[in-house]
Amino acid sequence: GDSVTQMEGPVTLSEEAFLTINCTYTATGYPSLFWYVQYPGEGLQLLLKATKADDKGSNKGFEATYRKETTSFHLEKGSVQVSDSAVYFCALSGTGGFKTIFGAGTRLFVKA
């Protein structure tokens, strides 16, 4: 079945460091890809998305490019802030009836 694999956390960085969180997927067809973020005690919220190959999603300094050839959607940010500390989920949708399937999540800690 369809699945999403993310790098294991936690990831600990100093403020202003470069961030990469790896995400790869397995899916039949051509899914849409998403990154969601979850802050403590809250539900997930959409960070960015890409709906077709070579699309780049971006928001709040975060970026991810839909790479069909490597089935990847890695999340990047050039300079992280303490306020970026959260859990990040990679997800896909659009195969098997439009349900959204999530990866295990990667916890990010940013130190001042």
Next chain:
Amino acid sequence: DAGVIQSPRHEVTEMGQEVTLRCKPISGHNSLFWYRQTMMRGLELLIYFNNNVPIDDSGMPEDRFSAKMPNASFSTLKIQPSEPRDSAVYFCASSPREGRNEKLFFGSGTQLSVL
């Protein structure tokens, strides 16, 4: 917009008791999803509805779990009888329509503890 509203925020119950979780989706949204989040299994889709009709319940763990959506503005997830392994955070999410590009709007979740 009030967002997706879930109640209660926290529920503590004893093994064997019935538990009912409630969700009010965003007005006008046609799709509704129930997810369960645990450390061991991550975020699992339990069931989703489109236009109040259950479309995929393959994630419902067993017959002890049931979900209903009697109208467009209300859904329940019931566990009867509850067991300690049901302890988790249960999220409800809605989206404007069924589609591969649609983002999900999540509620704040219900933290369930079964003792």
